[in-house]
Amino acid sequence: MDKEIVIKRKKSKSILSAFWMLLIAALLLLPPLEYFFDISWIGNGREIPLFVVILCILLFLVMLFCSWIFLKQILNDAPVLTVNQYGIREEWTPYHLGLISWDDIAEVLVIPMPDYIHHTICIILKQPEKYFSNPKILKRVTAPGYAEKYGHVSLTSHYFRKEFPKVMELINYYLEQHKIN
Numbered sequence: 616m617d618k619e620i621v622i623k624r625k626k627s628k629s630i631l632s633a634f635w636m637l638l639i640a641a642l643l644l645l646p647p648l649e650y651f652f653d654i655s656w657i658g659n660g661r662e663i664p665l666f667v668v669i670l671c672i673l674l675f676l677v678m679l680f681c682s683w684i685f686l687k688q689i690l691n692d693a694p695v696l697t698v699n700q701y702g703i704r705e706e707w708t709p710y711h712l713g714l715i716s717w718d719d720i721a722e723v724l725v726i727p728m729p730d731y732i733h734h735t736i737c738i739i740l741k742q743p744e745k746y747f748s749n750p751k752i753l754k755r756v757t758a759p760g761y762a763e764k765y766g767h768v769s770l771t772s773h774y775f776r777k778e779f780p781k782v783m784e785l786i787n788y789y790l791e792q793h794k795i796n
Contacts, residue, residue: 618700619697619698619699620785621696622695622697622774622782623694624688624691625774629689630685632682636679636681636682637679640675640682643671643674646663646668646671694706695707695774696770696782698789701716701717702717702719703715703720705770707774712746715738715740715746715768717790717793719742719745720741720793721740721741722738722739723766725737725783728771732776733771735766736772736782737769738770739766746768
């Protein structure tokens with residue numbers, strides 16, 4: 616019997632995050648506006664230090680970049696995670712590896728996060744060089760102790776907290792099926 620679980624992307628989280636990032640970016644523009652254009656209702660006549668203005672501009676750029684990432688996620692219709700008889704496909708991160716075949720998985724570790732609500736799923740690959748083409752990333756993920764601590768591929772249960780037990784049950788089911796074969 617072929618089982619499958621597909622975790623859809625939650626657009627509401629991306630919309631809410633993009634909104635807050637844009638709001639924070641707009642608020643971070645207030646000190647530079649007061650500093651350069653002397654808008655009285657912003658600073659109430661007080662002098663704003665230059666390091667605050669520079670920090671606000673840098674944080675403004677960071678917030679714009681983050682909101683751009685969240686806006687891109689709104690337009691992305693690919694599921695975050697798919698677990699089926701062929702393997703695990705994670706498309707949460709921008710640099711995902713595509714379908715990871717069950718035959719290429721050596722071990723799956725589950726590490727609870729400090730809040731005990733979220734978990735990190737660490738997938739240890741038999742041959743990581745098959746999936747990582749970038750030599751810098753390959754060198755980092757094959758460093759001694761890296762796989763045991765972080766796994767070659769790490770997934771957090773942020774998007775599928777409610778479905779986490781079902782996902783782990785299905786992962787363990789397919790791992791057992793492929794160990795038998």
